[in-house]
Amino acid sequence: MTNYPRDEFDRVPEFNTRVGSHHAHGWAQSAAAKSAGGSLRWVIIAAVSVLIIGAISFFVFNQQPASPTATEPTATTTASEETSSSPTPSETEEPSPSFSIDESEVLYGQRVGIYNASGIRGSAGTAQEQLVEEGFTNLRTGDWSRLETESAVYYASNAYEMTAQKTAAALGIEAVLQTSNIPDRISIVIGSDVTEEQ
Structure with a gap:
């Protein structure tokens, strides 16, 4: 037995629960690390799953149905513009070859457009x-x-029918039709x- 002086390492209590420092990094820490790593892995998997489901839902359920093409309103022309197309008369209207004209309902001051569709210069002026x-x-x-x-005379509503009939009679036109596309x-x-005929 040696005669070295006693130090702190020689004063170890008889009943001590302390374990060596190597035990602190042993199985206890390993078990804790495994437990934390396993939980983190499931959290990441759950988060990725939520993101994937959200993305699929956005693309599948957020699509708008294609809206039908809106019909454009019929444009009217000014005095310097040409009429774009022939009007489409109402299917219920038929030309009226014989029509009794009530002179009291004829609007002589109503603006009337006369359009040359004959290809002969001056036809509208003659009319x-x-x-x-x-x-x-x-x-x-x-x-x-x-x-x-x-030739045809078109009128927009019933209020102008008598005037249209009067102009048609004056020009010898039989077809008198109602339409809004004028x-x-x-x-x-x-x-x-x-x-x-002229």
Whole structure:
């Protein structure tokens, strides 16, 4: 037995629960690390799953149905513009070859558009002169966008029917039709049939 002086390491209590420092990093720490790592792994998996489900839901349920193409309103023309297309008369309306005209309902001051669709220069002007002789005072002329073989008088509503009938009678036009697809309340399209008779 040696005679070295006693130090702190020689004064170890008889009953001590302390374990060596190597035990603190042994199985207890390993078990704690495994437990924490396992929990973290499940948290990451759950988060990724939520993100994937959210992305799928966004793309699948957030798609809007294709909206139908809206029909464009019919544009009216000014005195310097050509009429874009022929009007589409109401299917219920039929030409009225014989019509009793009530003169008290004829609007001689109503603006009436006269459009040349015959391809012959001056046809609209000739029709304008005939209507002036009948007493109409608010007339304008222009060119139709395409040639027409048959002349027609179009009116926008029932309020202008008698006036349209009067202009048709003055010009010898049989087709008088109601439609909203016209540039004026009353629009007269002069076709080649009228110019052939002149």
